[in-house]
Amino acid sequence: MNDAVDLTTEQLEQETSRARDQLTQVRREIGKAIVGHEELVDEILVCLLSRGHALLEGVPGLGKTFLIRTVGQVLDLHTRRIQFTPDLMPADILGTNVLVTDNHGSQEIQFQKGPVFSQVILADEINRATPKTQSALLEAMQEQRVTIGGITYPLELPFMVLATQNPIEMEGTYPLPEAQMDRFFFKLRVRYPSREEMTDIVNRTTGTPPPQLERVMDAPAIMQLQQLVRALPVAQPVTDYVVRLIYATHPQEEASPEVTRTFVRYGASPRGAQSLILAGKVFALMAGRSHVSFEDIRRALFPALRHRIILNFHGEAEGMTTEAVVTEVAGHVKEE
Amino acid sequence: MNRKKQPLALLVTRLSRRHRLVLFWWNLLRAAILTFGLTPVFLILSLFVALPVSVGAILGMLALMSFFYALFSALFSRPETVRLLLAADRRYKLHETLITAWELTRSGKHNPFAPVVLKEAEQAATRVQARTVFPARIPAPRLLAAAVALAVAALIGYNIFTATRAPAQGGIVNLGRNLSELGNRLAVQAEQHDDVSTMELARELERFGRQLTQDPANLASERERVKNLIPRLESQIKRIERGEAAGDRGTDKSKNAEEELADYLKNRLSDSSARRTVRRMSEQNRSTGEILQQLQEGDPTGEERPQTGDIAPDRKREILDGEMKRAEDSSELADNLERARDQLKKLRDGSGSDSPGDGSSPPEDGTPSKEQSPRIAEGDLGGGAQGDSKSPSEKTPDESQPQTSGIGSEPAPDGGDTREDPRQPEKSRLQELPKSQTTGDVIHLFVRELPDEATAALTPDEVAQRFERVRESAIHSDAIPPERRELVRNYFLAIGTGSESGTE
Numbered sequence: 001m002n003d004a005v006d007l008t009t010e011q012l013e014q015e016t017s018r019a020r021d022q023l024t025q026v027r028r029e030i031g032k033a034i035v036g037h038e039e040l041v042d043e044i045l046v047c048l049l050s051r052g053h054a055l056l057e058g059v060p061g062l063g064k065t066f067l068i069r070t071v072g073q074v075l076d077l078h079t080r081r082i083q084f085t086p087d088l089m090p091a092d093i094l095g096t097n098v099l100v101t102d103n104h105g106s107q108e109i110q111f112q113k114g115p116v117f118s119q120v121i122l123a124d125e126i127n128r129a130t131p132k133t134q135s136a137l138l139e140a141m142q143e144q145r146v147t148i149g150g151i152t153y154p155l156e157l158p159f160m161v162l163a164t165q166n167p168i169e170m171e172g173t174y175p176l177p178e179a180q181m182d183r184f185f186f187k188l189r190v191r192y193p194s195r196e197e198m199t200d201i202v203n204r205t206t207g208t209p210p211p212q213l214e215r216v217m218d219a220p221a222i223m224q225l226q227q228l229v230r231a232l233p234v235a236q237p238v239t240d241y242v243v244r245l246i247y248a249t250h251p252q253e254e255a256s257p258e259v260t261r262t263f264v265r266y267g268a269s270p271r272g273a274q275s276l277i278l279a280g281k282v283f284a285l286m287a288g289r290s291h292v293s294f295e296d297i298r299r300a301l302f303p304a305l306r307h308r309i310i311l312n313f314h315g316e317a318e319g320m321t322t323e324a325v326v327t328e329v330a331g332h333v334k335e336e
Numbered sequence: 337m338n339r340k341k342q343p344l345a346l347l348v349t350r351l352s353r354r355h356r357l358v359l360f361w362w363n364l365l366r367a368a369i370l371t372f373g374l375t376p377v378f379l380i381l382s383l384f385v386a387l388p389v390s391v392g393a394i395l396g397m398l399a400l401m402s403f404f405y406a407l408f409s410a411l412f413s414r415p416e417t418v419r420l421l422l423a424a425d426r427r428y429k430l431h432e433t434l435i436t437a438w439e440l441t442r443s444g445k446h447n448p449f450a451p452v453v454l455k456e457a458e459q460a461a462t463r464v465q466a467r468t469v470f471p472a473r474i475p476a477p478r479l480l481a482a483a484v485a486l487a488v489a490a491l492i493g494y495n496i497f498t499a500t501r502a503p504a505q506g507g508i509v510n511l512g513r514n515l516s517e518l519g520n521r522l523a524v525q526a527e528q529h530d531d532v533s534t535m536e537l538a539r540e541l542e543r544f545g546r547q548l549t550q551d552p553a554n555l556a557s558e559r560e561r562v563k564n565l566i567p568r569l570e571s572q573i574k575r576i577e578r579g580e581a582a583g584d585r586g587t588d589k590s591k592n593a594e595e596e597l598a599d600y601l602k603n604r605l606s607d608s609s610a611r612r613t614v615r616r617m618s619e620q621n622r623s624t625g626e627i628l629q630q631l632q633e634g635d636p637t638g639e640e641r642p643q644t645g646d647i648a649p650d651r652k653r654e655i656l657d658g659e660m661k662r663a664e665d666s667s668e669l670a671d672n673l674e675r676a677r678d679q680l681k682k683l684r685d686g687s688g689s690d691s692p693g694d695g696s697s698p699p700e701d702g703t704p705s706k707e708q709s710p711r712i713a714e715g716d717l718g719g720g721a722q723g724d725s726k727s728p729s730e731k732t733p734d735e736s737q738p739q740t741s742g743i744g745s746e747p748a749p750d751g752g753d754t755r756e757d758p759r760q761p762e763k764s765r766l767q768e769l770p771k772s773q774t775t776g777d778v779i780h781l782f783v784r785e786l787p788d789e790a791t792a793a794l795t796p797d798e799v800a801q802r803f804e805r806v807r808e809s810a811i812h813s814d815a816i817p818p819e820r821r822e823l824v825r826n827y828f829l830a831i832g833t834g835s836e837s838g839t840e
Contacts, residue, residue, distance in 0.1 A: 009451035009452055009455070012448055012449060012451075012452050013452055013455075016452065231447070231448050231449060232449055233436055233439070233440055233447045233449050233450065233453060234436070235432055235435045235436040235438075235439040236439050236443075237418065237422060237432070237435055237439075238432060238435075238436075284431075287431075289431055289433075289456075290449045290452040290453055290456065291431070291432060291433065291436035291449065291453050291456075292432070292436075293425075293431035293432040294432060295431065335422070335426075336419065336422055
């Protein structure tokens with residue numbers, strides 16, 4: 001597929017329409033295996049098409065690993081799972097140089113790729129590894145390449161990390177620093193399934209084998225959609241709205257709401273604004289539109305900003321959540 | 337389709353026209369609020385404040401200008417395009433299609449999605465049946481609305497102008513009428529209380545109010561007068577409230593004393609004597625009132641009196657002391673006049689000096705001469721009328737020993753004195769007057785000769801003048817029968833002053 005810039009109007013219309021259909025089909029195919037979590041699936045797709053990474057937070061047993069594996073299967077992406085433990089070393093993720101002897105008896109140093117060299121990585125319980133190991137993964141996330149022994153190895157694209165962390169077992173963990181949290185495009189909450197969803201899950205997993213999932217898209221199609229997303233136009237009032245939203249999370253701003261000034265220590269970074277705009281574009285594309293609306297921005301507010309707002313001691317003591325702050329900010333900032 | 341023109345075509349939509357119509361009627365409503373809301377304010381203001389005609393006209397013009405501004409906004413102003421597009425997107429749930437298309441066209445940057453977005457926007461605008469919004473000429477309905485609005489504006493402006501002017505002049509006339517009436521009432525009250533300063537002020541108020549009633553438009557030229565009147569009024573009111581109408585109140589007291597004294601004298605003394613006394617006290621009171629009025633109205637130098645309008649406490653005390661002293665003088669004068677009347681009664685009845693046995697001893701020496709007494713102390717007769725007001729107890733031993741003889745001093749030759757007057761002079765020798773100095777019936781008249789040593793408070797001339805005044809008043813009093821007046825005159829001439837005795 002040609003670059004979106006080179007496409008004609010008709011071709012762009014066709015591409016937009018096809019992207020919408022593909023994404024709809026992806027969601028439908030994932031829905032065959034995953035009960036519920038439609039919103040979560042959409043948000044994962046947004047991360048993928050935005051070239052971002054997601055941090056999933058939820059108690060164990062909610063199907064996070066299965067979800068990621070399903071996504072990789074439907075999108076025909078190579079998926080790896082890394083269980084983070086305190087003794088996990090960076091080389092265990094990135095890979096290492098090993099001495100290899102060939103058939104002729106000659107030896108050479110050969111780079112043995114680690115699990116990071118995959119397209120979709122499930123970093124399970126990322127907060128249980130040491131900060132050193134976490135940093136190794138996060139560098140790969142940001143740069144999409146790995147440098148070992150002075151040699152840089154590009155990662156296979158599209159590259160997406162889905163990290164999970166357990167919010168209830170914090171003992172013996174190494175919480176991610178704020179700077180590294182900011183590198184995640186979205187922070188997604190895996191909610192507990194409802195009664196109906198629970199019934200459906202039980203029926204599907206305890207009976208006959210689940211239906212075989214079809215491959216809907218492949219890596220080149222995903223990368224093309226990533227380009228298409230970047231080309232979607234955003235009106236200046238929408239951009240201004242995003243900027244005002246970000247500034248409204250900063251306590252030192254006069255225009256920020258009272259809850260921000262009271263409970264927030266640090267507001268969202270510029271990465272937050274980028275996430276909002278990119279996510280808005282993907283949401284617009286999912287809706288079959290070729291431009292971003294305020295509604296698209298509002299859909300991305302919580303996953304894009306909840307981990308980029310840092311509460312102060314007063315907020316922590318009062319039991320304030322970042323979601324509550326985002327809600328107040330969204331109500332405070334007007335679209336015009 | 338031309339990309340530059342396409343967003344403008346998007347504006348030409350029915351929804352835009354509706355939006356502009358809403359703005360049009362809102363501006364008209366705003367004009368009505370401004371105009372009809374300001375008019376009652378002007379009317380209410382004019383009820384309490386006498387607005388000059390110029391101020392009313394300016395306010396009316398402001399209201400008219402606000403109306404025209406709103407009218408112009410309603411007819412010719414164009415809403416901001418971005419806001420209009422955003423409102424349209426929100427109103428028709430177009431997901432910011434119009435604004436995105438507008439931005440893509442305005443930015444000039446190439447975007448592959450621009451044609452797609454413009455096409456979507458065009459379809460959205462087509463769905464809402466786009467029509468022309470910004471015509472080259474104003475449609476007839478709007479022109480008609482503008483004409484009606486102009487007529488209404490002119491009518492409102494005229495009403496505001498007249499409504500502002502009429503209440504203003506009406507207010508001035510009412511103010512003048514009230515001032516005149518107030519001045520009249522105040523003058524009557526001040527006259528009843530003999531408050532001269534208040535009365536003059538009231539008269540001035542009345543005159544000023546009458547002028548305002550007759551010519552309300554002349555208020556501007558009277559501003560200085562009003563400015564001067566107000567502090568005077570305030571000061572006068574404070575003074576009256578504090579009961580500090582010192583001069584006037586003192587005048588009342590003196591007047592009362594004066595009236596009582598006048599009645600008394602009219603009953604018991606001659607008309608002429610009473611008249612003279614009354615006149616003298618009236619003059620005294622009038623002078624006191626004038627002084628007080630000057631003090632209350634301002635400094636004699638003509639400087640403006642301070643707002644407090646109070647007299648300096650020291651000066652006030654001084655004035656009040658003076659008034660009390662004058663009242664005491666008046667009382668003492670009455671006492672003295674009563675004593676004089678008693679003496680005259682004795683003369684009339686012949687009980688004083690007709691008989692030597694009344695205590696008058698025959699004189700042993702000649703008539704007193706100035707050489708013998710360069711200073712003659714005041715005695716019972718006349719000396720107290722205008723002289724020292726000290727009570728006998730306050731007098732020094734020398735002063736309480738008058739060295740001149742009194743008329744009809746009752747000490748009998750045997751020393752019997754029935755009076756217990758502490759001012760009773762020291763007994764002196766009686767001296768019979770020479771018969772050659774008298775005319776008419778032969779009566780033995782005795783006077784006391786001067787004591788050997790005395791310290792006088794009055795000069796002989798002063799004593800002589802007082803003596804002459806008392807003599808004339810006594811001779812012409814009703815208590816003395818006409819047939820005896822000549823005799824009394826001869827008596828007085830016999831004991832007359834040095835000058836008279838010198839001439840005779």
